[in-house]
Amino acid sequence: MKSKAPSIPYLIWMLVFTIIPLAMVVYYAFTDRSGNFTLQSFADSLFYTDVFVRSLWIALLSTAICLLIAYPLSYIMSRAKASTRNVITMLIMLPMWMNFILRIYAWVLLLQNDGLVDLAVHLLGLDVPLLGNAGAVVLGMVYNFLPFMVLPIHSVMLKIDNRLVEAAQDLGAGKAKVFSKVIFPLSIPGIISGITMVFVPTASTFLVAQYLGGTGDKMIGDVIENIFQRDKNVGSAISLALMIIILVFIIIMNKFGDEEAAVA
Template sequence: MKKFQQLAIPYIVWACIMLLLPMLLIAFYSVIQQGNSIVHFKLTLDNYVRFFTDKDFLLILWRSLWIAIKTTIICLLIGYPIAYFISKNSPKIQQILVLAITLPTWINMLVRTYAWIGILSSDGIISSFLGLFGIHTELLYTEAAVLIGMVYNFLPFMILQINTALTKMDRSLLDAAQDLGANKFQTFWKVIFPLSLPGVVSGITLVFLPAVSSFFIPKLLGGGQFFLIGNVIENQFITVGEWNFGSAISMIMAMIMMLLMMLVRKLEERNKEEK
């Protein structure tokens, strides 16, 4: 057993260097500010106070959360029926369909998002199609374009998680429900959906967390008109050069995500207890 534990040492070292150390540096930068010729830096919470006392930053945070919530809801409404359809097929067909879902993710997310610029532009496929019906609208650089880009990029995470939960479900429970006189809707609502909730919760987590902190999707498809919290962090580090304030915002987002993950974990534990 000790030999197997020693095999984990390289991974622990890698995690400390690549994950823990950067987070500690960000946390350190978030609570310091430039000092004078005698003291190089001094501890302060002004960076956090500045964020929570500025209405503009709070508005951007709320906008980011709201767009992430809408993205998650759309992914759930689209992803659940697709995952349910995949789970109803034979194992071979399931493998093909899952491959079709995951195949686009093999391409870099930035490249896939760039492709949507051409699709959503005024002379793109969607605008040309709508033009056949006399509908002339500009989709690019709108909130709808940002939502489309986020749903497209994060939808596979929702589908795969729900599909995994559905395929692991005990099929004998469905036969038992039918034997007891339940119709298709009752079987789905009282048996299938409750058993798939762990996959739904995992899918919501995997979609919401990256959506709320995304910065290049709103930057490319929103044209800078939808400035989200990820764009603020990027701007503070790269453009403005205020690493301390950018680190404070990063820590605030990290704490929000940790609280959400703790909430999701408690919901999963409560669901297991009810089962």
């Protein structure tokens, strides 16, 4: 029981199936077809800068909307009776068990011509195509990743010591003040992990934009998938860039979280 030996099979596994594959991405990113060192792949991937920017923008927008919807919901849940709370938590998690392609396909059914939402919009006298634009992509992302925002915020809010709230009330704080001085600051760690859990998969996802967006709405994940079929080197360069952007984002968010924890 004091031995490190049981981890040896996994250490070998990690070397072969985690470290070497990533090293290969780096290798292909910095070489050309014949294996010579070059930075040409990175130069070529600059062509996709606007796709990168658009993906990050869509991810940012989706994350913000998720936060706007999830925060009040988490707050309401944390104030509810335990039994109600459990039911709502269950209901929020249930759609996550459905494959994401099916969830996106469900929105295609709703938004397509003569789909239910399309018909409802027509009844309101509006005639706009709902499918095939950036708005539909953001909607799909919010639908897909909303639970990842609700769950961490909710679990942090549940842990807030009610005596702190009571103490603030005893000291004369009104509802708004209790919220801004106690509940909100203490819920920040949940917000941070929620942002990370929504932003990372949204920025790097593929397929969602293909189903819900138009031809101009492709995201970086779609580009990577597409390019790898033709050019491993440029594909690797873009993957490496994506990986580094995500890593930097996670490090910044973690730092931010640690500082918050240190203050609290």
